[in-house]
């Protein structure tokens with residue numbers, strides 16, 4: 070048995086599109102939620118409170134202060150209808166399966182009328198791709214509820230409130246209300262992964278060039294990376310020694326499509342100067358763009374693997390615009406895969422019941438055909454004067470009808486059981502929204518995006534250490550329904 074087969078599921082790298090690591094010469098890493106794992110509850114609570122304070126400072130009712138941060142309410146991959154104050158979970162066929170107005174679940178009829186009765190345009194809604202969106206949208210849901218129960222106290226539309234929310238969050242980041250607090254107590258806000266350095270060193274030893282490409286600014290990046298890697302290995306006392314290139318304030322996703330030049334960060338003073346025609350190890354760069362990075366380093370797009378957690382900002386753009394290969398870190402998988410493993414028997418029994426339903430349904434169809442055929446023949450017999458045959462057939466139909474009713478009732482019962490079992494299984498993964506990747510037994514919209522844009526994906530970046538840096542990741546994924 071190979072070492073990989075012994076891995077737990079949450080330690081594995083999953084393959085959507087075959088990727089030969091032997092062809093990869095450079096690996097770029099995002100920082101937040103990729104190299105740096107956050108203690109999300111602590112961080113989101115901080116962001117929630119800091120942003121809420123900005124609402125009150127800006128003249129919103131002071132009683133908003135009583136709003137509570139609820140870390141478990143939301144998951145990533147949801148959509149926000151900013152006009153109506155609703156939050157939606159959508160399956161891969163753009164069918165809205167769950168919808169909430171604030172914290173109130175919309176009934177099936179309302180949900181259907183609003184979202185499923187005509188073609189659903191996902192781009193009209195805000196996609197909750199990043200972890201930072203969780204506390205943001207939760208605060209939005211709290212204010213939506215407040216506006217409902219206190220009509221007239223906030224004289225704005227939901228969309229205007231959302232625009233304020235965005236503004237206040239940016240302000241909280243810019244004025245240090247969030248970051249200063251994080252950097253004061255990094256051990257409270259970050260989870261150190263002791264395998265991170267091991268993974269990076271193994272990859273470097275294999276001759277790959279590593280680079281850091283983050284939207285965070287230099288002081289924050291330096292503080293976080295020092296906390297994560299500063300004393301992780303005596304061979305690399307400075308975290309910058311792990312990375313051939315360090316690019317901060319990159320402005321992704323614009324980085325992948327734009328033409329901004331690189332600036333050198335003069336680290337002592339944090340000032341910028343225009344960078345000369347090359348990128349050097351040990352220096353810090355800001356801005357830039359992907360095409361220029363390729364030109365200056367000599368790496369082709371498909372020789373670069375980019376590792377990030379943000380499906381749009383890190384993955385969709387890097388793959389779509391410059392053809393970089395992509396590894397998506399989906400942190401939630403760690404917990405979810407454990408849970409889903411636990412729930413495997415439940416899923417199997419759901420599929421068994423679905424099989425039984427199909428058999429039952431077929432039997433019912435056969436009965437119905439027989440009843441229809443008997444009725445037709447009875448009429449013909451009676452019309453031809455053979456009353457006895459007609460009556461005989463109708464009498465047989467009485468019995469068949471009874472059987473059909475029993476089957477019908479059985480079918481309804483099985484259907485209800487299946488529905489119940491699916492709902493229970495979902496609620497076991499997350500009480501409100503179910504699994505990140507699934508909607509019932511269907512794929513979620515998020516799962517569809519992961520499949521389309523991430524060449525490979527895994528729960529945490531250090532899982533790469535379980536695989537050779539020259540590993541050929543092979544997809545067995547291109548099988549169509551007619552090939553099974």
Ligand SMILES: [Mg+2]
Nearest residue numbers: 099101102378
């Ligand atoms: Mg990130």
